Amino acid sequence: MAAPHFIQPEYDLVFAGGGTAGCITASRLAAAFPNLSILVLESGPTTKDKKEHIQPGHLIAHVLPKAKTMQHVISQPSEHVGGRRLDVSTGHCVGGWSSVNWLYYNRPSASDLDDWVTEHGNEGWSSKELIPLFVKAETYEAAPNKPNHGYDGPLKISFGGHRLLEVSKEFLEVGLEIEKDRPRADEINDFTANSLNRFANVPKWISSDGRRSDVAHHYVYNKNLSNLSVMDGCLVNRVVVENGVATGVEYVFDKRIYESSPQDVRLVKARKLVVVAAGAMNSPLILERSGIGRKDILERADIRVVAEVPGVGHDYQDHSVCLMPYIVDPSYETMNKLWRKDPATWETATQQWDKNGSGLLGTSGLEVAVKLRPSPDELAELGPDFLPVWNEFFRDRPDKPMIWLSMIVGLPADQSALPPLDFIVPFNSLNYPRSRGHLHIASADPYAEPDFQSGFLSHPADVAAHRWAYKKGHEITRRMPSFRGALGPAHPTYPEGSPAAAQMAAQAPTPIDAPKLTYSAADDEAIDTWLRNTIWSTLHSLGTCAMKPFNKGGVVDPQLNVYGVKNLKVADVSIPPSNVHSNTYSLAVVIGEKAAVIIAKELGGSI
Numbered sequence: 001m002a003a004p005h006f007i008q009p010e011y012d013l014v015f016a017g018g019g020t021a022g023c024i025t026a027s028r029l030a031a032a033f034p035n036l037s038i039l040v041l042e043s044g045p046t047t048k049d050k051k052e053h054i055q056p057g058h059l060i061a062h063v064l065p066k067a068k069t070m071q072h073v074i075s076q077p078s079e080h081v082g083g084r085r086l087d088v089s090t091g092h093c094v095g096g097w098s099s100v101n102w103l104y105y106n107r108p109s110a111s112d113l114d115d116w117v118t119e120h121g122n123e124g125w126s127s128k129e130l131i132p133l134f135v136k137a138e139t140y141e142a143a144p145n146k147p148n149h150g151y152d153g154p155l156k157i158s159f160g161g162h163r164l165l166e167v168s169k170e171f172l173e174v175g176l177e178i179e180k181d182r183p184r185a186d187e188i189n190d191f192t193a194n195s196l197n198r199f200a201n202v203p204k205w206i207s208s209d210g211r212r213s214d215v216a217h218h219y220v221y222n223k224n225l226s227n228l229s230v231m232d233g234c235l236v237n238r239v240v241v242e243n244g245v246a247t248g249v250e251y252v253f254d255k256r257i258y259e260s261s262p263q264d265v266r267l268v269k270a271r272k273l274v275v276v277a278a279g280a281m282n283s284p285l286i287l288e289r290s291g292i293g294r295k296d297i298l299e300r301a302d303i304r305v306v307a308e309v310p311g312v313g314h315d316y317q318d319h320s321v322c323l324m325p326y327i328v329d330p331s332y333e334t335m336n337k338l339w340r341k342d343p344a345t346w347e348t349a350t351q352q353w354d355k356n357g358s359g360l361l362g363t364s365g366l367e368v369a370v371k372l373r374p375s376p377d378e379l380a381e382l383g384p385d386f387l388p389v390w391n392e393f394f395r396d397r398p399d400k401p402m403i404w405l406s407m408i409v410g411l412p413a414d415q416s417a418l419p420p421l422d423f424i425v426p427f428n429s430l431n432y433p434r435s436r437g438h439l440h441i442a443s444a445d446p447y448a449e450p451d452f453q454s455g456f457l458s459h460p461a462d463v464a465a466h467r468w469a470y471k472k473g474h475e476i477t478r479r480m481p482s483f484r485g486a487l488g489p490a491h492p493t494y495p496e497g498s499p500a501a502a503q504m505a506a507q508a509p510t511p512i513d514a515p516k517l518t519y520s521a522a523d524d525e526a527i528d529t530w531l532r533n534t535i536w537s538t539l540h541s542l543g544t545c546a547m548k549p550f551n552k553g554g555v556v557d558p559q560l561n562v563y564g565v566k567n568l569k570v571a572d573v574s575i576p577p578s579n580v581h582s583n584t585y586s587l588a589v590v591i592g593e594k595a596a597v598i599i600a601k602e603l604g605g606s607i
């Protein structure tokens with residue numbers, strides 16, 4: 001299909017990328033300045049009124065290999081991950097990752113944000129200044145009258161149309177029983193240390209009537225703003241910079257969406273400002289294609305240097321994740337029954353959702369979590385590789401967890417490649433990995449694969465943290481009454497004769513009061529090898545256009561201006577200068593809101 005758009009030659013503001021932060025900033029500005037013309041160019045397809053973007057349980061559609069709503073970014077092979085090339089996908093549609101993500105509601109610690117000021121010099125980005133923006137964006141249906149939550153913002157947060165599956169309940173019950181120092185809480189998102197070491201049923205970015213709280217439907221489609229044009233299938237190649245000023249962008253109609261569109265390069269001018277909001281996996285690539293980046297990287301791709309900004313794409317960060325798939329008794333309700341379209345489950349779920357948004361289609365199957373910060377005894381278990389990181393980074397920051405343990409009630413993969421069983425997947429997401437990667441262009445072609453390295457497990461402390469947390473997850477899961485065994489090939493292969501190896505063969509739950517497994521050095525080595533062969537990304541890529549001083553590797557200043565170019569900003573999850581412990585949707589939302597405030601002020605108004 002050829003692209004149907006009519007795009008004017010000039011707008012006041014042009015956005016490269018119509019994802020989470022981009023849609024929010026553009027929508028807030030369009031509403032506040034009715035005379036301002038705003039264009040958003042989004043490379044992915046429209047999401048309007050499509051069930052796979054509205055029904056949370058339908059998210060499996062985006063996991064399928066041929067899904068056009070995801071862009072698969074493949075890393076270079078690395079010895080640290082067993083020589084594998086990792087697929088770190090990113091949302092590729094209007095609404096970006098907010099339209100395809102797993103809907104788990106999670107917020108950073110206050111110190112994660114305060115570090116951006118105290119360590120990286122970004123005035124205006126402290127927790128005190130940002131928390132009101134978290135509050136402004138949400139309607140917290142999960143509980144009334146909670147401090148630091150909002151009750152009239154665009155994005156609804158609740159437990160979804162399906163509050164807690166039986167298997168999730170078991171996870172909480174067993175966790176509470178064997179982790180006596182980690183009690184139950186009804187809130188683990190209050191920005192403080194009170195959120196740590198507590199088991200909780202977590203709310204989701206889902207309204208209580210079972211609908212995904214994406215930004216496309218809640219900031220754009222429902223607003224009908226006549227001065228805001230969001231064009232799908234428009235792939236931005238580069239920002240045009242003339243005499244040090246960004247004056248517009250060049251784009252092509254994305255052939256992955258509009259297959260028969262001619263590939264001629266089009267130009268749209270920006271009278272006031274260009275905002276790059278293409279996400280952490282694409283914003284640095286747009287800058288580099290525009291001639292903004294490290295000199296040798298630009299020259300290698302035959303691109304004229306417009307501004308030498310060596311920090312572009314330099315410090316890729318993420319949360320590496322360790323997934324632990326287990327089989328559960330078929331009598332339990334799991335998302336696998338829905339995802340493989342078991343006729344009875346699908347029919348019931350459809351009826352329930354059509355009636356009032358309830359049932360399995362009203363959840364993502366991600367319902368429980370505990371944010372783990374090790375006790376002194378546990379620090380000893382973590383061993384000498386982790387201790388220096390504890391002393392240097394964690395010890396004096398009591399609101400920072402090391403890792404969070406959560407669980408998906410289902411194995412989220414192409415179901416046609418799986419046996420027709422019921423699974424649960426506990427997983428550990430490492431909060432502040434020491435490992436770093438990079439993301440650069442390898443060519444000037446906007447469709448070309450980038451030069452990407454995740455950096456995962458290149459620091460021994462990260463391996464130690466994952467090894468420790470894997471054992472913790474296993475101790476809980478093997479005691480759950482629904483447990484029917486580990487999915488063999490997806491767990492460590494221990495040396496013959498070790499107690500851990502015997503346990504791997506178990507197909508029935510372990511008594512709750514059984515002693516914890518002990519692991520030999522050889523067992524630990526088996527876990528490390530398995531980690532390297534299976535570690536993956538939580539898909540929380542960030543930091544590739546960091547907001548830091550220029551001489552410390554920064555790409556943008558605290559007003560989000562790209563160093564060395566006028567009228568050009570970056571606004572998305574590529575700008576955090578350091579990691580946060582939480583998932584990153586809440587962060588993208590607050591960056592979108594903050595960017596709107598900054599730009600509104602520069603335009604002589606306020607939001």
Ligand SMILES: Cc1cc2nc3c(=O)[nH]c(=O)nc-3n(C[C@H](O)[C@H](O)[C@H](O)COP(=O)(O)OP(=O)(O)OC[C@H]3O[C@@H](n4cnc5c(N)ncnc54)[C@H](O)[C@@H]3O)c2cc1C
Nearest residue numbers: 017019020021043096097101102103104236279573583585
């Ligand atoms: C599968 C998945 C599950 C996740 N689960 C959770 C979760 O449960 N909870 C949570 O808090 N976070 C989750 N996240 C992360 C979170 O959703 C993202 O970090 C956040 O939404 C990113 O927002 P952003 O604005 O930085 O980028 P995006 O939302 O990705 O926006 C960037 C947009 O730019 C577009 N674009 C890219 N290149 C170009 C170009 N050249 N021209 C034009 N357009 C372009 C992209 O298509 C995209 O729409 C998940 C992410 C993924 C991928």
